[in-house]
Amino acid sequence: MHVLIVKPSSFGDVVHTFPALALLLRSVPAPLRLTWVVNDSLAALPVLLPGVSRVITFPRRHLFRDQAGRNFLRELRSEKYDVAIDFQGLLRSGLMTWLSRAPRRIGFRQTREGAHFFYTEKYTPEASCQHAVDKNIALVRLAFPDAVAAAGGDAVGHPPLTVAPEADAAARAWLEQLPGDGPVLAVGFSSRWDSKTWPKEFFAAVISAVAAQVPGLRCWLVGSSSERELGEELAAEVSACQVLNLAGATDFAELAALFGRSHAMLTNDSGPMHLAAAMGVSCIALFGATEPDKTGPWGPPGQHAVVRSTCPEHPCFQRRCPKGEGVCPQGTDPVAVAAQVAQKLKSAQHLP
Known part of the structure; x- marks a missing residue:
């Protein structure tokens, strides 16, 4: 057929x-x-x-x-x-x-x-x-x-994905730029919609708070080439741990390989979030304009943690916030989010 x-x-x-x-x-x-x-x-x-x-x-x-x-x-x-x-x-x-x-x-x-x-x-x-x-x-x-x-198709989960050897080699080389043996946190700091994007200051605060709880934390930033400059600004704001900006540096196969070597992901609602979930990575996902019950990170119960905006209009499904720029992230405590990230990192299975 x-x-x-x-x-x-x-x-x-x-x-x-x-x-x-x-x-x-x-x-x-x-x-x-x-x-x-x-x-x-x-x-x-x-x-x-x-x-x-x-x-x-x-x-x-x-x-x-x-x-x-x-x-x-x-x-x-x-x-x-x-x-x-x-x-x-x-x-x-x-x-x-x-x-x-x-x-x-x-x-x-x-x-x-x-x-x-x-x-x-x-x-x-x-x-x-x-x-x-x-x-x-x-x-x-x-x-x-x-x-x-x-075929007995009652149970359905994420299927194993094919990561080409050259893509895995690229991920291994990037990992060598983050020396040590601490857990690796992937960070999806941007999104195509302004209303789905938390500010870089929020991500910097969360990463710094996680580093205080997780010794040896290593971090790589993922995104598109148009987000690379923002990634550089975010990396410059974090001094508590090693941060490698890979926005715009990866193709899809290499991005999958990065997630194969990540222990958790802190992320906006974005395409990379879904690929990370498909690779079995626990996501701590920030949701503003969209509804996680419909398009959140998919996986077994308890694998992912979703942080919803406290805005009364959530979810509005608007590309730009109808209440003004920066309203969605208001009221989200970076320390509380960091605690969820740290918990996922500590419970993740050690990856090579």
Whole structure:
């Protein structure tokens, strides 16, 4: 069976699909091929999941330049699919599902922008199914009930991800820049939304307070190249422990390798947070504009700690705070957050 996976974006949403596809891979009898349609900027993410045999890149930002759209359609239709599953539920993803010519086109019944009109099968997860990961898993269960039942698919967790040897070597080299044998804290200090980003002064205060409780603490900062300067400013504010700014220095595979050598992560709601959770890292996650019950770090009960904004508008789901800049972090005690970080670090299994 050849299955087309349509989940073009975003960073965290792509990672949210991994557990559902791991369930599909172990439930549907071999041979099973997975082809994944994803935005070109995220092309290296799906290959972290074992079992993805082909990636088709969607040129979202230049779809109408130099015949990019025509070339994408040609590649999409270069092979035949038995099933297409739209985990995105938007107009463009529904259209891709239809353009694939797959005889079975599967998606959620409740979608935005009319995507469900392109499906041959529509499913509705139970109302108790709130988190994005759980909804994706439910879609696979509903679309392939017999196969999942036969495979004993009751328990679903994060599948092991593939970290290339060269990516692990890069992470090992960065770790050597933080000498010692103390635990390693990854810090995701930024986010694409202003309303999801706690200030660098808050992160500096938390890291310093953690260092006072955890001897030998080592810290690396992760983020995009556009966040590197902010990372340098944050690193300069922390003198209590070693801090290495790796914002903009890693690709997705190297970022996964970093998390494979981290003991915990202090983070805003961001794509790296979801990858860290997928790698089994305990996250202490700060949530302002968004709802952690829907898109928080996913894992076994008790693995992660969520710190919610005390703002009465939480969660507002606005990119910019409707009450003004910097309102979401107000009332969040860095010492209390540091205590949660220290607890996760102390209880984490020692990593090489």
